[in-house]
Amino acid sequence: MKHILCSTMKNYKKEYLPKDIFSGIIMAAVSIPISMGYAQIAGLPAVYGLYGSVFPILFFALFSTSRQFIFGVDAAPAAIVGAALVSLGIESGSEAAMQYVPVIAFLTGIWLLLFYFLKAGRIVDFISTPVMGGFISGIALTIILMQIPKILGGKAGSGELPELLRHIAETCKEISWLSVVLGVGALLLLRMAGKVIPKFPAAIVIMAAGVAATMCFRVDEHGVVLLDAVEKGLPKLVHFHFAGIDLRQALGRSLMIAAVIMSETLLSENNFAMKNGYKIDENQEILACAMGNITAACVGCCPVNGSISRTSMNEQYEGKTQAVSVVAAITMAAVLLCATGFIGYLPVPILTAIVISALMNVVELHLAVRLFKVSRNEFYIFVAACVSVLFLGTIYGVVIGLLLSFVAVVLRATNPPRSFRGMIPGKEAYYDLKRNRNAYPIRHTIIYRFSENLFFANVKIFQSDIENSIKEDTKVVIVDAAAINSIDVTAADRLEMMAENFDKKGIRFYITEHSENVNEQMRSLGIGHLIEEGKVRRTILAALQDAGVATPGTSMESEKSPVIQMPWQLEIPAAVHAVHEAMIPAEEENTLEEFAWAFGDDAVEEMEKKVHQVMEQIHRLPDLERLADVGFEEKLKNWHSLGALDEDEILRRMEMHLDELPENLRGDKKVILQLIEKRRRKIEQQLLMHHPEILDHLKKNRERLERRLEKQNPEAARKLHEWERQMREK
Structure with missing residues (x-):
């Protein structure tokens, strides 16, 4: 023993002894x-x-x-x-x-x-x-x-x-x-x-x-x-x-x-x-x-x-x-x-x-306050566990606590996080359409993410979400099943039925991104034919390609040509700019996409931190003139992690912070401005090549951004405008 x-008391340290005694x-x-x-x-x-x-x-x-x-x-x-x-x-x-x-x-x-x-x-x-x-x-x-x-x-x-x-x-x-x-x-x-x-x-x-x-x-x-x-x-x-x-x-x-x-x-x-x-x-x-x-x-x-x-x-x-x-x-x-x-x-x-x-x-009052702020359901579970001990005693409190824990699991599983996905111009990932204002669905396509195992208690929600989203022009339905690790027989039967119904309507149906274990379950549950029929794909991109939906830089086969390049099409409403301007005052318009999604109300503050990170990297770069020729942006770790609209705003905010450069770089201010402008043109070229429909949106965003920045930091904006005027006169 x-x-x-x-x-x-193994490996006991002598400094423990006074406090222990x-x-x-x-x-x-x-x-x-x-x-x-x-x-x-x-x-x-x-x-x-x-x-x-x-x-x-x-x-x-x-x-x-x-x-x-x-x-x-x-x-x-x-x-x-x-x-x-x-x-x-x-x-x-x-x-x-x-x-x-x-x-x-x-x-x-x-x-x-x-x-x-x-x-x-x-x-x-x-x-x-x-x-x-x-x-x-x-x-x-x-x-x-x-x-x-x-x-x-x-x-x-x-x-x-x-x-x-x-x-x-x-x-x-x-x-x-x-x-x-x-x-x-x-x-x-x-x-x-x-x-x-x-x-x-x-x-x-x-x-x-x-x-x-x-x-x-x-x-x-x-x-x-x-x-x-x-x-x-x-x-x-x-x-x-x-x-x-x-x-x-x-x-x-x-x-x-x-x-x-x-x-x-x-x-x-x-x-x-x-x-x-x-x-x-x-x-x-x-x-x-x-x-x-x-x-x-x-x-x-x-x-x-x-x-x-x-x-x-x-x-x-x-x-x-x-x-x-x-x-x-x-x-x-x-x-x-x-x-x-x-x-x-x-x-x-x-x-x-x-x-x-x-x-x-x-008494964990701090936990109760935290739960009240972030999760009312879990706060009520906390209160119920506490009250059950007070009124019924410890043993019944334990039993009720266990039951409440299982209830919490069931509630989460039957109403899991789920979303419809689209793409943000300039980025290749798939984003929640509700949480990202500048994300748009791919034309004729529904991408649906379900973040829970699929079983009898939640498969009806799964089916209803997808079927209620179908439009007259829908041609493809893709399920992002990355978070689905298991399915039961009820869910398997429902998936099979949904696939048959979509076939009758001429809609391509795919299940993607899941682990191999789910494929084994599908075969054991009798719906392995979905795999054989090509309705199961490893990635969303593979499903899009199989369905003939174009994506950036992908190749498609056709009857006329073995391999052709297809344009990428998003469902961007023609009046999107007018709607935005009618609903939101220009100076309050939030063009921050990644930052707004990640940080909410703190988006501007986090954007400023990003700007300072890039500026600090510039401080450490030698010989900016030579770097301009070999690729300035390749030296900046923070440069490529943003979408087009976010990066465009980062660049403008950098220009407003150029007065913060140390003495040894003050003479390079003109070079840095030229490099920023070079990067800005590169963004425009990429959008023109892949997303011409969004380029006008980018320009309008710049106008709104300019008004907002002038309001946030009028002195810096005034200096920058004066500097730009002097450069144009020269």
Whole structure:
């Protein structure tokens, strides 16, 4: 087993040690109130919470692959055990409870071992980030609500949101205002310290202040609850007594707890791992949880779980490895042996504030805000996961979370991104017609891209999109299937039917750009004849050529001549310029194609960055006169990545920035202007050769661009016009 032990401490660096020791001591300190409180919720004497913070977390640390996750007595398992005792009529703290609870912990460990052998850690692969964030936030909010009554001077709550709110309302009837002042004051100090001096151990200082307040001012005599005093000594091994225990009921309850521990721990560990840039072995984490729970049972403790609040504090104090857990266990053992006296002086409200402060960092409000801005559907999934945990508890929250993840997958698959494609003059790729104003469809041709696997739930959308786009003059339909990696039998039958219908209408139908795997699926599904009939082509270009549609620089065979050159034809409306000018003010006309598509409202700013990149390249070019003869543009890396309209605007913006040239190039300003003009003429020649219909559009764009640039940078425009006037006069 050596290869799976202490994995986070392999290649340990000595610079980790100070932070690991410091964070471990803090973990032990904050675990005192947390673990004692949850032990009491589980029906055990408070000291057993401290017992659960020694050997169980040591065994977890030995097997865990998470660098920073902290294990111990925690809310969800304790609440489930406590509810089980109530349903069985077992009094909290009784001999029956102390016999029953360790058996539940032992059976929980056995279930977790079974999950480990079944490799159940894969469950995390089916949970999306919104679900995970909502789940973790729901747990954190639940524990915060459990803790609030302790600040008010009462006992911790249990159950789900309605029970927790009811318990808070009842506690308010007998509120201790001094407890509120201590708890809220400590919470405010902790939050301020976290923002101003995040590395300062404010929690320990506040705990020390709480002990001092008890000793000096006897706050306990004014309604402030203190932690129970604890006897010295390490935990002893216990003997399990199965007699008198309904094993069927215990197995069912422990299975629920094991599922909660596995789900909550794995989700939380993955969340922290993603934030901090490392990976965990989910299945081994289940083994670590199993070993921790079996060890907890051996010392008479309740089931133990990963702690979000303590892990959040460990992250805050930059603990690097599971050495933190080892230090925390050793510190807790030292407290049990030598220093239990001070525990009875710790005010519960102050310790509760420390726990709540840590949990507030776990609530992923930032993720909720981000999802609300970018994806409302995923925001609603986040909220649903969070609310399900609050109202239904952890185990049902996991189930609902999994269902929501699958719903999200289905929604995406049944309404995938899709678009009709055309071409931008001066560029050879195929672009979304809706998102690129100067992209136009190829005449008589439909190019349709479907960005999802094709199966029974979305093939109707696929078919409807294509059939609704057919016009009277449509002769070719091409499916860009680059994103389609699989098809099912329903989709195969529908493709076959569509091909037959298009044949009857005299429309050529092609499926292109997909992987060889899709061809194998088509043959196995009985539509391999589409391949044999030439309806399946490797590329869109091959389909266009087969259909007799002309493309730039391609050759076509005809009856009169074996090989002829065909012009490229786009469906550009004759009145396109008039429409543009009627609808959009000239100075607001956005001629940036690639930049408008990529950067939206930031297009002008990004265009300026591109200009400066080209200018910097010019700064580094020697002997511009000689380069003008051998091909100036070949030396510029950024020159050829744009369409004709974008590049034409780049050239004009370059002219406006020529005053930014360094002193050693100021004398070459005339040469650079000549080279820019040479490049501009080359663009016009290319358009005249391949796209004469767009050349007039380019000239009108230049006029609109000139007006816009004069408005954006009037001083630079004035200087450039003056320079051009001087050059013409010379």
